[in-house]
């Protein structure tokens with residue numbers, strides 16, 4: 334049996350490696366458009382499932398267990414994905430500045446017989462951010478491939494006042510959820526411990 338991480342995210346790869354699981358990486362290319370009136374929790378679940386299913390249904394997914402995951406920033410019921418431009422990133426960071434938002438991270442694990450899904454929800458409080466900081470942050474290159482235009486694990490850590498929930502969940506792959514789902518498929522963690 335092969336375990337496949339259906340993701341192009343270097344953060345997800347790093348986090349899965351951190352628990353000593355052996356896996357292959359095979360990014361899924363899906364349409365990430367939000368449906369009209371789609372609730373953020375429904376969106377995250379749909380994306381996680383579609384990413385996993387795209388790989389399970391491909392040639393590389395045969396006989397595999399596939400992991401699909403999605404991370405979304407939610408502020409005032411609005412879904413913040415990755416920024417399309419500097420202007421877009423500044424608009425998101427302006428909304429997040431000096432207040433609380435939520436980060437949803439879903440994980441779907443499936444094989445041809447069954448699938449299981451888990452969701453992690455984390456509350457994040459940002460300090461106030463000045464426009465100069467936002468512009469300089471954009472120049473760092475960090476925000477461009479991250480939901481909500483920030484990375485808690487990078488320079489973006491300076492924005493954080495506190496969090497309540499899962500650090501790995503904000504970063505892209507909640508390990509609390511991941512370890513439970515792996516157990517359900519009898520996949521061992523710490524395979525690479527020695």
Ligand SMILES: Cc1cn([C@H]2C[C@H](O)[C@@H](COP(=O)(O)OP(=O)(O)OP(=O)(O)O)O2)c(=O)[nH]c1=O
Nearest residue numbers: 340341342403404479480483484485503504505
């Ligand atoms: C909020 C936040 C997000 N992110 C990243 C995690 C995800 O890689 C990305 C959210 O976009 P996703 O669409 O969840 O993931 P992705 O496109 O990077 O990878 P794939 O769909 O192939 O699995 O934002 C951080 O790295 N740090 C953070 O603090």
